[in-house]
Structures are given as C-alpha cells and as structure tokens.
Amino acid sequence: MFIDETKIEIKAGDGGNGCHSYERMKYKPKGKPDGGDGGRGGSIYLVGSKQIHTLQDVAYRHRYKAERGAHGKGKTQTGRSAEDVVISIPLGTIVYDDDTGGIILDCLDENRRALVAKGGRGGRGNAALVSRNNPNPQFCEPGKLGEEKRLRLVLKVLADVGLVGRPNAGKSTFISRISNAKPKIADYPFTTKEPHLGIVKNNSGSFGSSYVVADIPGLIEDCHKGKGMGIQFLKHIERTSVLAIMVESTSVDPLGDADILLNELSRYSELLAEKPKCYIMTKTDLLPDDEKNKIPDGWLGMSAVTGDGVDVVLREIEGVLSHQ
Numbered sequence: 001m002f003i004d005e006t007k008i009e010i011k012a013g014d015g016g017n018g019c020h021s022y023e024r025m026k027y028k029p030k031g032k033p034d035g036g037d038g039g040r041g042g043s044i045y046l047v048g049s050k051q052i053h054t055l056q057d058v059a060y061r062h063r064y065k066a067e068r069g070a071h072g073k074g075k076t077q078t079g080r081s082a083e084d085v086v087i088s089i090p091l092g093t094i095v096y097d098d099d100t101g102g103i104i105l106d107c108l109d110e111n112r113r114a115l116v117a118k119g120g121r122g123g124r125g126n127a128a129l130v131s132r133n134n135p136n137p138q139f140c141e142p143g144k145l146g147e148e149k150r151l152r153l154v155l156k157v158l159a160d161v162g163l164v165g166r167p168n169a170g171k172s173t174f175i176s177r178i179s180n181a182k183p184k185i186a187d188y189p190f191t192t193k194e195p196h197l198g199i200v201k202n203n204s205g206s207f208g209s210s211y212v213v214a215d216i217p218g219l220i221e222d223c224h225k226g227k228g229m230g231i232q233f234l235k236h237i238e239r240t241s242v243l244a245i246m247v248e249s250t251s252v253d254p255l256g257d258a259d260i261l262l263n264e265l266s267r268y269s270e271l272l273a274e275k276p277k278c279y280i281m282t283k284t285d286l287l288p289d290d291e292k293n294k295i296p297d298g299w300l301g302m303s304a305v306t307g308d309g310v311d312v313v314l315r316e317i318e319g320v321l322s323h324q
C-alpha cells in the first residue's frame, strides 16, 4: 500500500548507570574505588533509501526504541554501549517534530544518516569520580535518559516533471511510453491511485543524462473540496521543476478542461500555480483528419499510442528543465 504520511514514536536508549564498588584484595579490608562507567544508550538515526517508495513499513511498526547501555561493573568494567537503531525512509521524506511542528530533516541524500534521537550517556562509576578533593567517592552517577520524540513523516516524491490531467487524459500511457514506469492503464477514471515515477533518458544535451517524471492520480473539478481522489496527491508534484498539463484533444472543451486543472492547482498552492508549465493535447490519433492541425497556439499535440508528437513534447519539457 502507498502511504505518504505517518506518525511514529521514537525513544533512544538510556545510558547505563555507573557502578559504586571497591577493589577487593586479600588482607586489605577496603581497596580503591573501582566502579566502572555505564555504557551509552543506543541512538536512533533516519537514513534515506532509493529502494523504498512508501512509508508503509515505517508506519506499520510505529514505535521504535533503542536498547539502554549496560551498567558499569566492579574492577572498572565499563558497561557495553547499546546498538543504534537505523530506520530507512524513502528519499523525499520530510520529518517534523510532531510536538513543536519544526522540520527536523528533509531527506534528500541517499545513505546519509541523520541523528534524530540521541542515546543517553552512561553514568560515571566511582573510579572515574576520584579527585584530589574526594579520593574515595561513595557514590556513582546514573545514566542519562535517551531522547524521546514524536515524529510526523510526510513523503513528497522527488521528480523533475509532474503530469497533471483529468482522469483518463492519458498520463499513464504517456509515462509508460517515455520511461521505464509501468503504471496500470485503463479506459476508466482513477486507474492510477498512487504516484508512479519514471526515469526518462535526456536527449537534449543540456543538464543531466536523465530526469524523473511523476504520474499522479487524475484531478477533477472541486477536488480541492475532496471530490474524486482529493488533492492530497498534489504534494508529490510540489518539488518538480515543470508541470505538464495534459488534456484530451477530443474533449468537447479541451481549454475549459485546462482551466479546471489550473484552478485546482491554484486552490492547492501558489507554488503550483506559478510553476513553469507545458500544455499538451493528448490522443491526437483520435481526431478527425481535418482537425489534426488545429491545435491551439501554445499547445502541443501528441498521441502516446502512435508516438506521434511525443518527441516534440519531450524536447519542450527538456527545454524548460534546462533553464531551471
């Protein structure tokens, strides 16, 4: 299941207590202090992974706890430090402190560990507490508590291009043609129920060797009021550099369809409304011959089924990307 928001509780391990003990030797009633220090409690780290595309596993487990450090022992034996806990999350996850609302981490780099809850330091044993003023400390320190937090995780997939269209506009057919993505395609609305990412080879010669396109569920009028699948999926195109606005060329009112999409984008956020956009009319193979050349100014026509016009669309998208 695709889960893009969840809350978890994390608790780092407490430090082990220091030990209060004295050297014992034959014929010596009481030796030097020899209580060892407690071990460090385990810390909790988050790490970004390209292999994970949903927060499902993280949400399922919900509570994460690292072990406490072992207590110190006599003969100045330091307690064992506990293992750290490392939680893998998808790249693009933003991690908030659920109590303060502040952002703790925006996970954009693969394999970089971020410390989110620090394990408690071990307490010192009485051996370590010996000083000139107190050569015989009759006490030791308790371990420090490990940090405890409630986190809210929000996944916003990382893509360069977002496909925006009404249901059935042909978004999934397009991404299947241009990339390795294989979303389900069908002639009924809301076939796509979660974002799909596809990697497209960049033939433009500028910027990198490839770029990422995101196919998201279709938008309908008033989806900002929760109609259809709602607009929660729009968060996945917030980080894109360009939006491809896709409408069916065979619709009774393609430009009206585009207005609905643009209105829904601006209802969601200024950020999406202001993003650079490419305007695409899909399914041109279904247009009668005499209408094939009547694509309005500022729009590009294509058929993802025959491939007609797809290259021109990609050049246009790559042109916008190269200026970002």
Ligand SMILES: Nc1nc2c(ncn2[C@@H]2O[C@H](COP(=O)(O)OP(=O)(O)OP(=O)(O)O)[C@@H](O)[C@H]2O)c(=O)[nH]1
Residues within 6 Å of the ligand: 165, 166, 167, 168, 169, 170, 171, 172, 173, 174, 184, 185, 186, 187, 188, 189, 190, 191, 192, 193, 216, 217, 218, 219, 282, 283, 284, 285, 286, 302, 303, 304, 305, 306
């Ligand atoms: N003739 C023709 N049919 C197309 C073309 N592109 C898509 N279709 C058909 O249109 C229907 C919908 O295509 P999808 O790619 O699933 O549309 P979508 O925009 O992803 O739809 P949702 O996931 O429901 O939002 C399918 O039956 C496709 O085969 C095209 O260029 N030409």
Ligand SMILES: [Mg+2]
Residues within 6 Å of the ligand: 171, 172, 173, 183, 184, 185, 191, 192, 215
């Ligand atoms: Mg689809």
